[in-house]
Amino acid sequence: MHCDGASSGNPGRSGIGVVINLSGENAKEHEKKKEYRLSEYIGIATNNVAEYSALIRGLEKARSLGLKKIKIFLDSELLVRQMNGIYKVKNKNLMPLWIKANNILKEFDDHEIIHVRREMNKEADLLATGAVKKAALL
Template identity: 45%
Template sequence: MRGRLFTDGGARGNPGPAAYAYVLEDENGDVVAAHGEAIGVATNNVAEYSALIAGLEKAVELGVGELEVVSDSELMVKQMRGEYRVKNEALRELSVRAGTLARELGAVRYTAVRREHNKLADRLVNEALDAAG
């Protein structure tokens, strides 16, 4: 199966109350999994990586073989593509975990988009933050 994974993370304050969300679509654009979750106090970047890891775990579980990851976190996308070094220790551990999961899938591409092109994942993050608040 080929798919597209939309991820988003956010914190109200940085760090502050944080949440992540992902939406996994199949090759036809049908949503096969979606999840949003509050993660306590974290930074925006930790929340972004948490979304990526959770979404990759779900993609592995569902047997996705080829995946496009779509995120509005340009930093995370460039780090996962290897264009930027991961200097922050907490993010380095998360990026290593994400890379390990991505290798289980086979082909993974990372695409950065503006927030308005990531509406459902963004909405799920805010709903998780509102519910936790």
């Protein structure tokens, strides 16, 4: 699963993008669809709130699909380090999001959160920035 959040301004109009690719055991259970994409405008938020929101929405979708194991790819080094317990969450606005994401992760049998360069997260980024641009036109 690839997730990304985007914000035009910090805080500013924000959106999220999620791409869930089903493979292996997960793909067998979902024969009809091999990929799920989410692109949503989330209102005015900081970039970090948008990043966490993308992760949470992605986890909720993965859970609703019945996935038990998940690899999560994020281009936010801060988010990866916080979720992996390397950094503490110091921002009081991020703490409830961190708690929610961790609570959902507990429902999976296995998970891995991996930092990737921005170029490796392009599809999720396009969905997130697309949601922001679409909202700006309304």
